[in-house]
Amino acid sequence: MNRRSPKKTAVLMAGVLLLLFVLQFILPAYHHSTFSKIMVLASYAMGFNILLGYTGLMSLGHAMFFSTGMYATGISVYHFGYTGIPALGIGVLCTVLVSMLLGLVALRTSGVSFLIVTLMFGQAVFLSILYFDQFTLGQDGFTLTKELEPLVLGNASYSYTDPTFKYNAAWFLFALSLVITNILIISPIGRVLIAIRENEERTQMLGYNTYLYKLFAMTLSGALSGLAGSVHALLFSYVGATFAEIHHSIAPLLWTLLGGVGTTLGPLLGTGIMHYLIDFTSGWTSAYLLIVGAILVLLVIGAPQGLMGLVRQKRLPWLP
């Protein structure tokens, strides 16, 4: 952690963002659209990584934040006729509330109990979505194709589903998450969080109220995940209970572990690789659960630090 290099980091981040921006002019249609989705999902994983990678808290219920953002935004559009941006605001607001409330309860536990508690609350959110079907339309969910008005900026009007708009909106979300993560880890708060990850008792003895710091991390993590959910609803026009299922909570864990826990670029890498791996193998087998399972097992045995972690270990010690 101490061999940081702000200059190199800034150049690397700018480079990655520039590359992703330029790619939209080169990528063929399928990959263009796949990249839009990967960037949104990577932002979700980055939200998750703030909690796991920089605070040391493993959650198995992050789908509840993603789906809270998604449903709050989706319902605002679908039932109350809001346009995209206010609906996005409502989505973030709701996730901040939910993640704070959950933090207040779940952070009373630690380690394994924390994990189980988040998993169960995630399941409770999933059940609530099924239960309050007058608003959520239950398992089927709903589409926003008809209800969502195009975004008006000045004189120009953009459809959320237009490929160019979609790509750039996803890119913007990703850039925002990346910048927030990078700022967080060099900020004093981030340093305390990392100290909590390394040794919570010691941090406590140094006079920090670790509970409050963890609550902050939880809220920020939830808010970023919820934002990704809101944006997902707007760009991909579908809101459904599948985004609240337990598998959608395990997904960011898998992506983050694969890409590298506690690295800022790991979530992007992990999300991208998994997405393409499943997509690629689906041509010859539908046994992709086996692939997912095997990767998880091999990762914890062989490379718990993930891909970017390995790079940091072997080549670039300054890598954030």
Added chain:
Amino acid sequence: MLVWFEDNVALLFLALLDGTVTAFVLALIALGLSLVFGVMRVVNVAHGEFFMLGAVLAWACFHFTGNMPLLGFLLALIVAPVLVGGLAMLSDRFILHRIQYNPESTIVATIGLLYIIQQLVLSFFGPEARPVEAPIYFRVQFPWFGYSGYKLIVAVLSGFLLLVTWFLMVRSKLGLYMRATQQDAEIAQTFGVPTRSVYSKVFAIGAGLAALAGVLVVPIRQADYLMGLEPLLLSFIVVIIGGLGSLRGTLVAAFIVGISDGFISVFYEPTLAKMLATVLVAAVLIVKPTGLFGEEPG
């Protein structure tokens, strides 16, 4: 009040009956999870899949014996826990031991195991829900409605298995080792307890208990490759309320969850019962973060 009671006596009776059966089954399923956590301090997320494997193996035995329910059932009672326990032992040796039982890595690894088992069962067993005939079947007619006699047998057998486990914990050498390891693995080791093989055995016993629960339960439902998730979540609720690692807590919590589930489901709505169980967990955690009977983690 008395009028209400007369009107609803059938429902009350059903809630109590169904709740009790649920509680026994739940206790048996959660027992393995609780045991593993108690001794090894790890959570096995693939626990539900071991349950599912038990059910699937019960179907296989039922089939293998030419659809003779009783023979198939007896065979499954031996085959399922042995095979599933063996599988658990292998995963202990090749996975859990290698990651040194780090709690979080174990969770990730067992999630991986969950997916692998599910996929293998899907590939070799298929997606269908397959029925298994109950070994002993009769219908009990109450004044208001009928009830499955086999369900009552399941409750009794679950209770019996719980007793056996408790007896082993208290009386056997392995039980002694287990309790010693639970209190402090390092000290136990210095006193000559072979903790490594204790871990391995405990993990196998936990999985075997889940498989046994699967064998018992499958005649009341069917075997299908996705059936593991629900018992896993229910077990989690039970062990969190009861306190991770406390067998007594597990039993008490299973009854709280089972009976309240019975009443809320019968008088209100089942989805509500599930949601309320989660809220109950939150309430317990606020009052006592270690659960009803949990100790402070050492």
Added chain:
Amino acid sequence: MEGKEKKPEQSVKNKSQISRRSLFGTTAAVAGAGVLASNLTDPIVRSAYAAGSDAPIRIGFQVHRTGIGATYGKWYERTTNAAAKYINEHGGMGGRPVEIVPEDDGTDPKRGADVVEKFATQHKVDFVYGTLFSHVVMGSSPRAGELKIPYFVVSEGYHVASGALNRYVFQPCITDVRSQISAMSGWIFNNLGKKMTLIYPDYAFGYNHRDYASAAAEKHGAKISAKLAIPPTASSFTRYFAKIPKDTEVIYHVMVGPGVLTFVREMGEHFGSNRPEIFGFIDSLEGVALDSPGLDFLNGTYFWEAMPRYADGYPTHGEKVYRNAVGVDANGASKSDSKDVSTYSHMFGCWETLFAIKEAVEQSGYRDKRDYANLIETFEGFQGFNEGIAHPQGSKMFSGKSHQCYGQQFISKVENSKFDVVHRTSIEDGYYEPETDYTKLPL
């Protein structure tokens, strides 16, 4: 090239044959149904194709190979492959062979949308087709609409006809829940009882049943005694049966998922021999053998079937050819494994939909994606399909406005662990005015 010489006989029917054979008298009352899929085989159009490109028409098949829909998915895949084979052996689509490009969607709406994307931009298929589960249809259809690729579903949900989707989504060959209920409710209330308790799954599919059965009860002067919604996660059902009111004359149940056998068995345990009449939807027992343990209780109860599982239920020539081509025996199980029971009341939709696509391709002169608008307008102009090899389940009426078809339904009684068809509804029994008009949406 032997196949090309045999002219496809199945859909060669002119108007007069149509109205004589299957529709006169039954659907004459339905406005606009008199002319079904006119000019199905215009010889000029046909020869234009034979001269065209021989490149295959690629159809992306969104299949539930994994996830909760996997049992259905397996049979949907078998039926689809059989239909494609049959079409290819009989001249293809407008002279071009059909190629099925399957992709697993895991019965998951998330993956469903990705699969549609992959079909359109990576595999570059001509059409997307074959989805069953309604949440996957919901998740996938926005993307199909954005990509402007025709998307043919086989789902029996009311989502298409409700107007919730878009102009590119069609459900041409399987009736929706609303129509099924409207078709059968009269018979149920008149023959089984007028005080009904509804038991249905606690999500959108179940709410369709709840709402339309309640509406039908009102129409027929019957009464709904209780409505019991069962959450999809339920694995024990005893507690619900206790809520069935004593005065119930008929129980109407529709359940899906792995819990259905338990459901039926526990219903038997609850009532014993002293039971009300019971009417169920075959969805509960698709893929399940009637002689499975614990199902004897069902003897004497009634079921809706979209297409009779047992071969003697509806012995037509088309049904025989279809059953044989897919590899199903007279009892509705796989020819190679009598334990492997089919999802007979749903999978015919795959077979028929491929033939419907074939009609649209041939009539609209479809060559490649530039002809989508033309193809869709042609499809919207269809008024129905004729019973025959292409449509073995029976004739269909089609609404271009709602992109949804109407068809006949069967009611079967369980006798000796076997279905016996006791009633067949007419198409107009299930007719309702379309409530949406997709043709007004831009292409």
